[in-house]
Amino acid sequence: MEPKDDNYYIEKVLSGETNYFSYIVEKYQDIVFSIALKVLRNREDAEEMAQESFIKAYKSLGSFRGSAKFSTWLYRITYNTCISETRKKKQHFTSTDDVQISDEAEEMNLDGIPEENRARYIKEALEKLPEDEYTLVLLYYFEEKSVDEICTVTGLSASNAKVKLFRARKKLYTILNEMLKDELHTIL
Amino acid sequence: MNMKREIEDKKLKAFLKSGQLESPGPDFSNRVMNRVFEEKAALEQVKSEPLLGKGFWIILALFAGLMAVVFVMQGSGISGGQTFSFLKEVNTSAVATGYQNFFEKLGAVPLSVAGILLGTSVLLFLEKYLSNRSYVVS
Numbered sequence: 571m572e573p574k575d576d577n578y579y580i581e582k583v584l585s586g587e588t589n590y591f592s593y594i595v596e597k598y599q600d601i602v603f604s605i606a607l608k609v610l611r612n613r614e615d616a617e618e619m620a621q622e623s624f625i626k627a628y629k630s631l632g633s634f635r636g637s638a639k640f641s642t643w644l645y646r647i648t649y650n651t652c653i654s655e656t657r658k659k660k661q662h663f664t665s666t667d668d669v670q671i672s673d674e675a676e677e678m679n680l681d682g683i684p685e686e687n688r689a690r691y692i693k694e695a696l697e698k699l700p701e702d703e704y705t706l707v708l709l710y711y712f713e714e715k716s717v718d719e720i721c722t723v724t725g726l727s728a729s730n731a732k733v734k735l736f737r738a739r740k741k742l743y744t745i746l747n748e749m750l751k752d753e754l755h756t757i758l
Numbered sequence: 759m760n761m762k763r764e765i766e767d768k769k770l771k772a773f774l775k776s777g778q779l780e781s782p783g784p785d786f787s788n789r790v791m792n793r794v795f796e797e798k799a800a801l802e803q804v805k806s807e808p809l810l811g812k813g814f815w816i817i818l819a820l821f822a823g824l825m826a827v828v829f830v831m832q833g834s835g836i837s838g839g840q841t842f843s844f845l846k847e848v849n850t851s852a853v854a855t856g857y858q859n860f861f862e863k864l865g866a867v868p869l870s871v872a873g874i875l876l877g878t879s880v881l882l883f884l885e886k887y888l889s890n891r892s893y894v895v896s
Contacts, residue, residue: 588798595787600779607780617782624790629797680773692777711767711774739770 576640583631595624598641601713602648608704609652619655623648638722642715645723649705683750695745703738710735817881824880828873 574593582590602623607616626647634643683691696704702724709715709723720731 588794589791591794592787592791595790599786599790600781603782603786604780617786620782621786621790621793625793625797628794680769683773685776688773689777692774696774696777707774708779711771712779714771739766742770 577636580631580634580640583628591624591628594627594640594644598644599624601708602644604708605645605648605705606652608701608708609649609656615655616652619652620648623651626651639719641713642719642722645709645713649723680746683746687753691746691749694749695742698745699738699741703734703741706731706735707738707742813885817885820884821877821881824873824877828870828877 576594576597579590579593583594599620603616603620606620606623607613610616610619623644627644630647634640696707699707705724706720709720710717715723717728717731717735720726720735721728724731726734
């Protein structure tokens with residue numbers, strides 16, 4: 571079946587054809603789960619909260635006005651659900667915000683990273699980011715959301731989101747540089 | 759400077775997109791849909807039930823009846839003592855003794871208040887009984 575716009579599936583669900591909600595779940599499950607996993611740091615909890623986020627979205631679908639993109643609305647539900655869960659459980663994770671931004675982080679030749687190792691590099695580098703910066707990177711670079719949309723999801727101000735994105739990018743470069751150095755060191 | 763950042767952003771975007779996001783378990787979608795159908799069924803059940811159930815109307819009717827009786831008794835000037843003498847004439851010894859003790863205790867409060875208190879107790883009992891029955895049926 572030819573993929574349709576989100577609004578098509580939403581209208582179908584709202585008209586009583588609940589089965590169509592599965593298209594929405596299939597489309598967004600990875601990103602919703604990734605956000606949940608980063609915030610909760612546990613696969614079981616992340617699956618539970620990702621599921622909860624979809625259920626909340628289904629129950630509130632009638633109130634979705636379409637002023638923002640459906641994905642932005644869904645990510646905001648996910649982000650808030652996961653943050654509430656960490657507060658409820660009074661989880662205080664040790665901060666991973668200890669990556670010191672190096673001078674080399676100003677520029678980096680991403681093509682220098684071997685293609686066969688890229689997926690692993692990206693996964694490991696993203697894991698080292700704190701959850702707020704990870705969410706920003708995910709939304710901005712993976713989902714190509716605008717700064718305004720990111721603000722809607724996270725509740726950050728535009729200036730704060732920009733600063734955090736800038737820092738996140740520098741941190742990613744720092745982490746990737748260090749990983750490359752370590753790998754070279756191992757080879758030599 | 760902005761141009762340089764835009765190029766950097768584009769490169770990083772392309773680079774990050776060559777990686778993969780985390781995925782939930784294989785039956786995640788099915789589990790979500792099962793929950794969605796459960797929610798839908800629960801919602802439809804709530805919608806199909808009248809806002810005010812049968813139990814509510816029975817209780818309301820009984821309460822209205824009770825209030826009417828209390829009003830009539832108060833209007834005709836029947837007091838607690840008279841109620842007791844009526845019971846004595848019927849000669850229902852044990853029951854009458856119970857009522858005697860009960861109404862003697864209530865003698866200090868106006869009959870209307872006593873009636874409302876009694877009525878409320880009966881209504882609470884009925885409500886509990888009816889809700890238990892509907893729970894068993896469902």
